[in-house]
Amino acid sequence: MKRCTLAALTVSAVAPFAFASVATLAAAPSTSTRTVNVAVGKTTSIVLAGNPSTGYSWKWTKAPASRIAKGGAPKVVPAKPGAPIGAPQNTTVRITGVATGTTRGVLSYVAPGTQKASKTVTVRITVRHAPTGA
Secondary structure: OHHHHHHHHHHHHHHHHHHHHHHHHHHOOOEEEEEEEEEEOOEEEEEEEEOHHHOOEEEEEEOOOOOOEEEOOOEEOOOOOOOOOOOOEEEEEEEEEOOOEEEEEEEEEEOOOOOOEEEEEEEEEEEEOOOOOO
16 A cells, blocks of 8 residues: 555656646747848858757758858857856857848757757848948
């Protein structure tokens, strides 16, 4: 009888944590959209959160149309001095306007050795003429 009671206590003690974890994961967005406006010949950046110590990294899974904009290789921003090992780090992606128009690209946060994305960001890019005198 004590074993049954112990099992019931274990389930009731663990269950609230399991439900809290599921709710937290469900609330975290796995896809999002960013809008970028850039002038021809100019470069802008977007910043993406991540944790490269896990092996995950941001990669272009659909590059923007190169005749309109060039998407640079994602680069991890070095951790600040004194940051703990394994601390989250941002990744910066530079986008350069080539010619006027609109395009989109998709960046995916992928696990090592796979192309399976845990998060994706669609980047909508509008390239306009550079202002006069710029």
